[in-house]
Amino acid sequence: MPLDFCRRHAPELMLAFFGLIFVVALFVPPDGEIASFLTAAVDVALFVILAILAYLADDRHQAFRWATIIWLFVLVGGLAASAAGIGIISILPAEALETGEFEPDFIDPAMAAKMALLLLGVLGAALASLVGFSRRFRVWLAQYLPFDPDSFVYMIALVTILALILIPPVPLLVTGVPPLLSPQFIGLLTESGDLFADTVRVNAYSLFWTLIASFLIAGACVRRTLSEALERLGLIRPTGQEVILAVAAAFALVLAFHFIDPALAALVDYLGLPVTDTEAVKLLFTGSLTLPGIIVASIAAGFGEEVSIRGLLQPRFGILLPALLFASLHAFQYSWDGLISVFLAGIVFAYIRRYSNTTTSAITHTVYDLVIFALLMVGISI
Numbered sequence: 493m494p495l496d497f498c499r500r501h502a503p504e505l506m507l508a509f510f511g512l513i514f515v516v517a518l519f520v521p522p523d524g525e526i527a528s529f530l531t532a533a534v535d536v537a538l539f540v541i542l543a544i545l546a547y548l549a550d551d552r553h554q555a556f557r558w559a560t561i562i563w564l565f566v567l568v569g570g571l572a573a574s575a576a577g578i579g580i581i582s583i584l585p586a587e588a589l590e591t592g593e594f595e596p597d598f599i600d601p602a603m604a605a606k607m608a609l610l611l612l613g614v615l616g617a618a619l620a621s622l623v624g625f626s627r628r629f630r631v632w633l634a635q636y637l638p639f640d641p642d643s644f645v646y647m648i649a650l651v652t653i654l655a656l657i658l659i660p661p662v663p664l665l666v667t668g669v670p671p672l673l674s675p676q677f678i679g680l681l682t683e684s685g686d687l688f689a690d691t692v693r694v695n696a697y698s699l700f701w702t703l704i705a706s707f708l709i710a711g712a713c714v715r716r717t718l719s720e721a722l723e724r725l726g727l728i729r730p731t732g733q734e735v736i737l738a739v740a741a742a743f744a745l746v747l748a749f750h751f752i753d754p755a756l757a758a759l760v761d762y763l764g765l766p767v768t769d770t771e772a773v774k775l776l777f778t779g780s781l782t783l784p785g786i787i788v789a790s791i792a793a794g795f796g797e798e799v800s801i802r803g804l805l806q807p808r809f810g811i812l813l814p815a816l817l818f819a820s821l822h823a824f825q826y827s828w829d830g831l832i833s834v835f836l837a838g839i840v841f842a843y844i845r846r847y848s849n850t851t852t853s854a855i856t857h858t859v860y861d862l863v864i865f866a867l868l869m870v871g872i873s874i
Contacts, residue, residue, distance in 0.1 A: 502713045503544050510537040525693070532697035536705035538567050539652070543709040546648045557644065564648055568655045572618040578824060579610045579663030582674035610666045617658035624651035639808045646808065653809060657816045661823040661831070668765075672825045673772040681776075691779040692788045699792040706799045725803035726850030734852045738844070742859035745840060749833060756829040768830040774868055776825060786865035794858025802841055803850035811842040 514537065517530040542563050549556040583606055623629050630641035630650065639646045663671045671677055708714070712721035722728070730738070757767045774781075780789040797818065805814040819835035826834065837860070845853040 503548050506708060506713070507541060507544050510540050513537055528694055529697050532694065533701045535698070536701045538570070540705045540708050542567055542648065542652065543645075544714065546645045547711065547714045549644055560644075560648055564651060567652065568618050568621060568659075571655055571659050572614045575659050575663055576611055576614045578671040578677075579614070579667060580607060581680070582663065582667050582669055582671040582676055583607055583610070584676060606666060610663060613662040613666050614659060617662050618655060621651055621655035621658050624654050637808070637810045637813075649805075649808070653805065653813055653817055657813070657820045660820045664766075664823050664827065670768070670823065670825050670827055670830075672776060673769050673827075678772060678775060692782075692784050695780070695785075695788045695792040699788075699796045702792075702796040702800055706804050710804055724807070725799055726807070726845060727799065727803065728849050728851055730849065730851045730855065734848050735855060737848075738852045738855035739859050741840070741844065741856045742863065745837060745856070745860050746863045749837070752836070753829070753833055756832050760827070760829040760832075765829075766827045768827040773825065773830075777865070777868060780865065781869045783869075786862060786869055790858050790862035790865055793861050794856075795854045798841060798845070798850055798854035798857050801838075802845040802853050806842060806845055811839065811846070815839050815842055 510533075513530060513533050517527075517534050542560065545556055545560040545563055549560045583603060585603075624647060627641060630647060633639075633650075634641040639650075641647075667674070706725060707718075707721050710716065710721045710724045712718055716724060761767050777789075780786060801814045801818050805817070815835055815838035818838040819831045822834045823831060841853045841857055844856055
């Protein structure tokens with residue numbers, strides 16, 4: 493029966509589906525709704541394919557183990573290349589980016605040295621993430637985290653998490669400026685119109701695919717039923733008391749960080765490290781600063797990040813590693829004070845998830861972002 497066939501071969505069918513997304517995305521014109529929808533899918537498809545291959549390596553032919561490792565290297569290499577590329581854009585002079593011609597006169601020895609350091613740093617971070625392949629390291633880590641050090645699936649997940657933690661901060665570490673806040677990158681976004689584009693649909697598509705990806709990576713349709721995947725992700729209907737506590741916690745966080753953020757900025761500045769340019773951050777979020785924009789952006793960040801990080805990763809990798817990953821994913825847009833702030837917020841969300849559920853932490857995160865975006869929209873400094 494077709495239905496029985498689909499049930500037995502669900503992993504292979506999902507591999508084919510997400511592989512088809514890559515192929516279609518290559519040939520669909522870059523503008524339009526379909527292109528935006530597929531682009532949002534491509535962002536998570538890399539991780540979905542990796543997870544399904546890892547599951548198949550446990551249950552099916554040994555060849556899937558090698559396919560998983562090869563795909564993991566592709567993913568880590570792609571992440572490293574993306575970080576290096578974005579970092580180089582923030583290093584190159586504006587003249588070179590405007591003309592599109594990279595003449596030798598544009599690059600002086602100091603700039604060349606910084607580019608070389610960036611490439612070496614990204615390569616070093618990518619190689620460091622491979623420590624997750626060491627069983628000795630996994631056994632040591634499993635003393636503190638509730639995962640099986642001998643599980644192939646968890647080994648692949650650990651390497652991926654380490655890569656996501658170590659690679660994104662490298663451009664900030666080398667250049668001293670978050671790449672997306674550099675004058676060069678802001679200039680490119682302004683000229684292309686992307687900085688002022690309506691991001692409502694993009695954020696909605698991103699949330700849709702992030703949730704789909706989280707369910708599939710959690711084993712839905714592969715090792716778990718939909719209800720089991722919901723339980724695994726911590727997505728349950730919150731009680732009225734939990735909703736009230738989530739909203740109260742969000743406002744308490746806004747108030748707390750009103751004092752914490754300036755203190756962190758002062759500390760980072762005292763240490764001689766670059767401080768986040770808040771005006772550039774506001775400019776970066778220009779496309780979301782409408783009423784529909786801040787609502788969708790807050791829901792997308794709140795539920796997307798909580799389900800994929802606190803819901804998916806925290807039960808197996810504890811509080812610290814997912815919180816570091818959460819902060820690292822913001823390293824393109826915040827400096828060190830901002831990253832510490834994001835890390836601290838992530839710790840709070842993690843404890844809410846631990847002592848209640850992911851839905852409650854997602855509500856807290858969503859309301860927190862909504863308040864922050866609303867203050868930005870009305871021009872109040874945060």
